[in-house]
């Protein structure tokens with residue numbers, strides 16, 4: 471039996487919820503269900519405002535837009551992340567400045583970030599890799615010291631906490647993803663989180679094509695009009711219905727992922743370089759990853775696991791070394807940890823519904839390859 475790398479836990483409850491919306495003809499964006507989910511999400515995470523968006527990418531773009539970034543501004547982000555983070559900066563005409571990550575957590579190396587601050591730096595984007603919190607004390611100190619905005623990329627970290635605080639709720643803004651590969655999903659979706667009334671208001675305008683339609687729907691104004699720059703990032707209620715059911719499942723999903731993650735850690739101890747979850751971090755266990763000694767061994771293991779029907783993958787080609795950064799942005803950075811882990815990292819199957827005996831099978835196969 472093949473074991474995929476990831477698989478959403480989604481079924482009848484989600485299908486019924488979506489069907490109900492469709493059969494009621496309530497196929498609108500920002501409908502009753504979406505609004506109720508936003509309130510529930512904000513309460514559960516511990517943040518004042520949650521705005522559902524059409525993707526995690528759009529939540530990041532929204533963050534950069536409402537911070538008012540533009541040409542001449544710089545934003546620091548880890549190179550070891552997904553292209554959406556850098557694209558969100560570029561779409562505002564600002565410049566992404568890549569920094570390195572720490573080898574134990576693969577989260578932002580704040581001292582390396584500090585070395586890259588200039589008088590043009592406006593914001594920093596800590597990415598909570600695999601659902602483990604970045605050192606938010608260090609990020610906060612750096613940001614306060616230089617007057618930078620903090621936008622947390624919590625795409626991997628839905629339901630994760632740092633010292634009891636929901637990830638995505640700590641910075642000036644936070645972004646979640648509900649892509650099909652994430653812990654919970656509605657196919658494509660995301661959320662923008664903030665405690666700031668001013669940012670939430672701007673985000674509401676931006677998400678609704680630059681209009682104050684949301685205020686109109688709430689009955690606060692008699693007609694709506696164009697009030698700012700904007701785009702169309704409102705989530706449909708069909709997807710919000712699916713996501714509402716997924717949100718109910720989140721604690722159970724994350725608990726199960728946590729148990730499987732712990733089983734991998736126990737089985738692979740001593741065989742591979744394993745991820746570190748620092749004290750105070752309640753991980754969402756979005757990924758299970760480990761480091762192999764070199765690229766050749768990693769690629770051999772990937773090919774061998776594939777041959778055995780096991781879905782393993784590498785993760786992030788560091789952005790600063792990608793063809794776009796090198797050829798178009800003319801980025802010449804050397805970030806040794808990002809480059810090294812990009813060569814050596816392997817991701818192993820992890821999803822709610824994965825059987826423990828399959829985790830044992832993956833671990834046994836991998837150990838035979840490396841020991």
Ligand SMILES: Cc1ncc(COP(=O)(O)O)c(C=O)c1O
Nearest residue numbers: 525526527552554625647648649
């Ligand atoms: C770290 C990170 N940020 C942002 C995103 C973008 O999220 P989405 O796929 O919902 O647009 C991803 C997607 O995988 C991601 O891994």
